[in-house]
Amino acid sequence: MRHYELLIILKPTLTEEEVKAKVDFVKEVLEKNQAQIASLQDLGMRKLGYEIDKHQRGHYFVFYYKAPPSSIAEIERIMRITEEILRFLTVKYENKKEIKQWEILSTKGKIEPQKPEKIEQKEEKETQTEGEKAQG
Amino acid sequence: MSNKRRYTKKYCKYCEAKITMIDYKDLSLLKHTLSERYKIMPRRLTGNCKKHQEMVEKAIKRARQAAFIPYIVDRKKVIDNPFKALEE
Ligand SMILES: [Zn+2]
Numbered sequence: 001m002r003h004y005e006l007l008i009i010l011k012p013t014l015t016e017e018e019v020k021a022k023v024d025f026v027k028e029v030l031e032k033n034q035a036q037i038a039s040l041q042d043l044g045m046r047k048l049g050y051e052i053d054k055h056q057r058g059h060y061f062v063f064y065y066k067a068p069p070s071s072i073a074e075i076e077r078i079m080r081i082t083e084e085i086l087r088f089l090t091v092k093y094e095n096k097k098e099i100k101q102w103e104i105l106s107t108k109g110k111i112e113p114q115k116p117e118k119i120e121q122k123e124e125k126e127t128q129t130e131g132e133k134a135q136g
Numbered sequence: 137m138s139n140k141r142r143y144t145k146k147y148c149k150y151c152e153a154k155i156t157m158i159d160y161k162d163l164s165l166l167k168h169t170l171s172e173r174y175k176i177m178p179r180r181l182t183g184n185c186k187k188h189q190e191m192v193e194k195a196i197k198r199a200r201q202a203a204f205i206p207y208i209v210d211r212k213k214v215i216d217n218p219f220k221a222l223e224e
Contacts, residue, residue, distance in 0.1 A: 007161075007202050043161070049174075049199075049206040058203065062161070089202045091160075101157040 001066045003093040003102040006030070008079065009058035009086040012045060022084050023061055029078050030063060033071035038064045038106040052086045064106035150188035158191045160198035163205065169196065173209045 010022055023040070030037055043060035052058070067075075072090060079088040093102040149168050150158070158165050169184060169192045171177050176196055179189050199205050 009203065046204075048203040050203060052203060060202075087201075087203055089198065091198065097157065101159070105159060 001036070002069055003099050004035075004065055004067055004072070005091040005093065005102065005105070006063040006065065006075070006079075007089040007091075008061050008063075009048075009052070009088070010061065011084050011086055012055055012057040012059060014059070014084060018084070019059060022082075025082070026061075026063065026079075026085075029075060030065055030067070033067060033075050035065040035067035035071060035075070038066065040064075055086060058086050064102060146183040148183055148185040148188055150192070151185055155188065155191075158188075158195040160195040160202065161204065162195075163199065166192060166196050166199060166205070169193075170205070174206050 006026075008026060010019055014022065027037065027040070041062045041064075043062060045057055045059050048056060048058050076088070076090060079085055093099050150165075155165065160166075169177050169182055169189070176193055179186070182189075184192065196205070200207050
């Protein structure tokens with residue numbers, strides 16, 4: 001068993017139930033592949049640093065889990081073919097120092113989701129830039 | 137530029153803050169090493185030590201992959217500064 005982290009970005013267009021269903025789906029995939037999930041963190045809706053499939057925002061989730069290295073290929077294969085997942089990232093925590101960090105990160109999620117007010121402000125700006133693009 | 141003062145101080149901010157690990161999701165830690173155009177700044181400008189430079193480079197590359205920060209900022213697509221919220 002090794003220590004891993006899986007970050008997924010879900011499409012911003014999903015409803016609350018769809019988001020929950022997808023997160024449960026990923027959970028199931030991990031568990032089916034002998035993963036022990038230590039923690040699941042919802043980082044909330046965030047503005048993306050760049051557009052992915054025409055989406056400006058995405059809903060971030062992070063899983064911290066332990067799994068045998070042989071499971072990773074299968075987990076990543078399923079992440080890749082799941083349409084609602086815009087992007088995923090697996091991080092391996094290998095040496096003692098990294099595993100210590102994994103333990104800290106998986107027990108207390110330091111990152112707080114963005115405040116809803118700020119997202120609203122950003123939405124306005126997004127529509128502005130879109131309008132500019134259409135003009136040009 | 138307002139950044140100029142930062143260049144004259146030559147010490148590692150990460151050593152000063154006693155950072156042992158840099159998480160790619162913690163954007164406030166990556167900020168010191170990124171330029172206004174989200175490029176990784178060289179050590180000679182930031183004063184980072186080699187150990188921390190390597191750590192922060194890896195974290196920045198992961199943060200780019202996870203779309204927390206852009207790879208490039210070009211003139212046509214004006215991207216909102218994700219650090220803005222942190223600076224306020
Ligand atoms: Zn240092």
